[in-house]
Amino acid sequence: MKIVATVAFLVVALIFYFLWLGRIAVELLTSGDIAAIGLGIGVLILPLLGVWMVVSTIRSALDHQRLARRVHEEGLELDVDDLPRRPSGRIERAAADELFLTVKQEWEADPDNWRVSYRLARAYDYAGDRARARNTMRRAVELERHERDSGTR
Incomplete structure (x- = not known):
């Protein structure tokens, strides 16, 4: 608030x-x-x-x-609670990269799913690639909007 x-x-x-x-x-x-x-x-x-x-x-x-x-x-958030962190609180680079590779494989299997695109955008963010995170999040928003408009899941 x-x-x-x-x-x-x-x-x-x-x-x-x-x-x-x-x-x-x-x-x-x-x-x-x-x-x-x-x-x-x-x-x-x-x-x-x-x-x-x-x-x-x-x-x-x-x-x-x-x-x-x-x-x-839907219980699809990325679980980052157990990942090692820097003193600043950010996730360690190697762990973020590993998480990114896992989520990227999910995305490659289903690139038109907004949920997977959302997860990929978050993984990009954790890995420090803000530009790709923004672009991927835009795509997730468009895919989700299309799903809502068409009434499909």
Whole structure:
């Protein structure tokens, strides 16, 4: 709940910031000065980009949370409790790589299963490959959405 409150506070703060930037942009656009109009267009783009980034980030977080909840309910989470850890708390690299290879074999056997793609994304994350983890998680979200829309399992 503390995280939700923090995110809500930050979103509200960003809304005020975007409104403030929007007001400045309108003032610049209506000034009549060509240079100010150019700056106004640039300043107007900032809140639009900001809103897009906030909305897309929150949508992704909610999608990932939905998948995590479903995987948890189905008892398919990766068990990493017994893996050796560094002093920082991260899983030892060799253990994470071993886990990744195991999950990759699952994925190779069933690449169109969102549950396996979700597990692979988590394994990529544990192995430290954030870019592939994000891409694989996007794929898991798309596969899960397709499954929900088609009503299949």
